[in-house]
Amino acid sequence: MSEINPSQITFARVRRRLTKAQLAKELGVTSRSIQNYETGSSAPDSETLAKMAKLLNFPQQFFCIEESMPVIGEHAASFRSLSKMSDAMKNCALSAGAIAFHINDWIEERFNLPQADLPDLSDLPPEEAAATLRRMWGLGSAPIPNMIQLLESKGIRVFSLAEEAREVDAFCTWHGSKPFVFLNTMKSAERSRFDAAHELGHLVRDVYSMRHGETRGIEMEREADAFAGAFLMPSESVVANKPPAFTIKYLLKLKHYWGVSLAALAYRFNALGQVTEWGYRNLCIEIAKAGYRTNEPEPMEREVSQLLNKVLDALQAQKVGRAEIARGLCISVDEINALTFKLTRLSVVPADSSIDLVSRRSPGLRLV
Template identity: 60%
Template sequence: MMFFNPSRLRFARMRRGFTKARLAKELGLQVRSLQGYENGEYAPEPDKLSTIGEVLRFPVDFFSGDDLPAIEPETASFRSMSKMSATLRNTALGAGVTAFLLNDWIEERFRLPEADLPDLSDLSPEEAAVTLRRIWRLGEAPIGNLIHLLESKGIRVYSLAIEAREVDAFSVWHRAQPFVFLNTFKSAEHSRFDAAHEIGHLVRDRHSMLHGTAHSPDMEREANAFASALLMPRANVLARGHGLLTLEKLIHLKHTWGVSLAALAYRMNQLGLFSEWAYRNLCIQIAKNGYRTSEPSPIRPESSQILRKIFDALRSEGINRAAIAKELCIIQDDIDNLTFGLTLSSVTSPAGSIKNINNRQFIS
């Protein structure tokens, strides 16, 4: 009889957003019977385990694997914990754990950039953003593709295909490796700000994240301030933000920094480019035009460059998503949802960008 790991059943249930009562009802079981499975008191019969796999969308082999790593909620940088249900939080954390499995599989075959993140916890958000720009040699120029920048600094970036406004993004440290997860249902401008926000947590709140210290509203406000300063450096905004600042001009200018109209207006007001009256009037115009929920003149979504290169290399070796999913004992949709919807059959990579080193492929 196949070995059954009860912790994997509990993980699969929470990953798919099922309560014990709901899953028991779907399976035609008493809740006590399901508890017995999850507590390891007894294992489900093969036909029942097959049904569990169908309901939770996990291959039966998944339930015989080793214990999975865990992400404690206190170590993840969720922005609005008070507004988030436990079910939704567990779904997002489960996606993160699945990303760890995929990332381990990738790093067994590819050598990825090492993490290059300083500890800037002793600096204010504005000072930390300026310092990080200096360390990363960004100067005052706008940042092009932010996901590419994060990946070049050794941050593993994965997507969250969760249609819920309560989950903007989150970051976490796993085995001294920083991970950022971005909700792909958000606008490209929103996603860029989220990514910058998570960098703020990684460089300023590392101790709190590693030790599970309570996540506070002040930490969120400071991460927002850091993101604003990182994406829209003071000198650059002041140089471009002169003259009469109309709504139409701001819609044009927001493309310079790849931020939302509201975020740009807030930063310009913070830097003294608006009077309080002018800023309030501008906010009224933004709301009246529906620009808080539907971004005007939207920018193109960003995606992972490293995953594109990896998938291109795998395609050349005849490895497809089905093979990866089978080895990890997950379904192909889980891979798609973590990798910005990229596929192994429709990606290309610049010639010469992948080099063989010690029988592993180096992605730069």
């Protein structure tokens, strides 16, 4: 076995949301031993390493990789919601993001993917920024059929949040020149679409703060929400489609048209002054009493990743599946499945392939 990389032990422990004391207890060693493993003062013996690898669900080779996993700084990512998130949960989600960087780098060595095409709209208020981006991307004022595929066509890499971090709504970050968005695919399709638009707002309006790791506050999150509402539901079209009465019956028809939640649609009409405050409050009460804040009525079909499905299909045609990808990256298949959960079809091929894809010409993928 090669020399142990201490930072890989720390990464794997954080990924599984374990404290040093918890890991020590599971391994039957002292907390000081874990501290020494992670600082490099000492290394686990072969038996302890094997037990650690099994417990943390990482291949033993992962702990011997010379190049450490990338680290996403605490303020380098913009989270959809921080109120219900513990530090352990946030760090778990960030470590999932680092694995996604690793997977994306592996894919980009083999495929030509769309490059980032994101303008800097930080000098514009949310409503104007959303309208400007729609004009720049030639979207007009029509509903957006698929947010995930739109983001991917503009060079944004979209992954699912790992199941362990399902309490996290969504977050976005940059890896070099590549923007990433992580969506909680345990949520309804409508809410995931809104989260995708929210994170897009951060990527085009909060460029400086994200690049320089500045702390983001509640106001920035509110503005990202405002951007998302305006981007998914352009003001002129929403006003033109004003219902004869603000009832759940009429709003249900419009929510299918825009692909948003009932609550988001009601809020948008209120933000544009199309319904009185009294009428909006009553509508919110009606939505809550019907249970539609937690269980979306008449849910839409979930959006999937066109890019990841095309990549996996191309690899499968060469008898290369998730097991081969995981083996090449020294991670478990579970990590790939978690990061593509509900974004792709499950692809399984024989695990005995030894095809050398690195030496092949990189095919280009076109998103339509």
